[in-house]
Amino acid sequence: MTVPEPTDGRRRKGERRRRLLIDATMRVIERDGLAAASQRVVAQEADVPPSTVTYYFPTVDDLLVAALTASNDDYIQWLEECAAAADPLAQLAHLISESTSTRRAHVAAEYELFLMAGRRPALQPEAVRWTDGLDAFLAPYVADPFERAGVAAAVDGLFLRCFCAPDPPEADEVHTVLARLIRRE
Amino acid sequence: MTVPEPTDGRRRKGERRRRLLIDATMRVIERDGLAAASQRVVAQEADVPPSTVTYYFPTVDDLLVAALTASNDDYIQWLEECAAAADPLAQLAHLISESTSTRRAHVAAEYELFLMAGRRPALQPEAVRWTDGLDAFLAPYVADPFERAGVAAAVDGLFLRCFCAPDPPEADEVHTVLARLIRRE
DNA sequence: CAACAACCTGAGCGTTCGCACAGCTTCCTG
């Protein structure tokens, strides 16, 4: 996924610019939703002329797909970081609970991606990347594949709950929920 | 939620027309997403002039909120029907698995609603209506509230999975997943 | 330093958008 960091200074600047636009798109998505992420609005958010957006992303759809894919990248990486932590489950609970505050844009983008994938088969592999990553993360904790599918679905549901519930659960509450789903006695 | 069915024939026709527009909106959402549901597009889908949409829904936003709310109504009602069935859990699994085919528009609308609720506090009660209903449904099966929150989140996650996964699970598979989450041994 | 590639942008075209509004028909009520 990550580009091998070009030596050419021009291309490097180009990559930086692309990233700038994607970040601006994420901020717009967080604030007003995917539908509000038009060429002009994103351009203004990034403080560049509208034609710059066209230069880097031939169509707005390309821009949106790029932003959603990048967001998915981030989540998969964070998940791997969770897996490498001292207490992976607690770390995951923390990540989930941050949907309330720090990572609102990312959660919104993730679910917009899922919604898009439901209509466009071309995007399904991107959704699968996440679910596969999540399944791999949970494998050490839940042996039975059916049960694991259930816990994975719960993780997705918890992200959403933290994003849109009036009184979203704290990290330790999410941790408790996850732990009770996994620990069977 | 349901209007007391007016005696006035004019108002009754009006209600029918409102419903017609909401249904058309749902079809558009299913096909091309919430962002595509503009006044003109919905009007064409419903085979009425654009100004008719303005007449019944002062702004497009009103139309979208009405459609999403109506969809939420449907889901809550279906959930109650599941609860009243012979095997509620199997019936719920069936409902979830229909996200793949019959109820695609409703699933999409439901998640669009959640995403909107994340940005607009005014819509949060609508999201809460669903989660509360789901919690009530699960109460007989899962006593512990934390565990129940986990299973509820899993239900939401399973809806999404059925909507956008390349090889969505069948009803009996969903049933197995739910049963293993609930039956602890 | 010539040649080229990548970056960059202002102007503008055609389309769609949301919404206002005046004026019409239909239907109920006193």
Add this chain to the structure above:
DNA sequence: CAGGAAGCTGTGCGAACGCTCAGGTTGTTG
């Protein structure tokens, strides 16, 4: 059966939309 409420729609305005394109600047390479 008069009066009014509710339903209905064609017209049109200003704004935003996606996208094209000609032409300019900057940086790299042989």
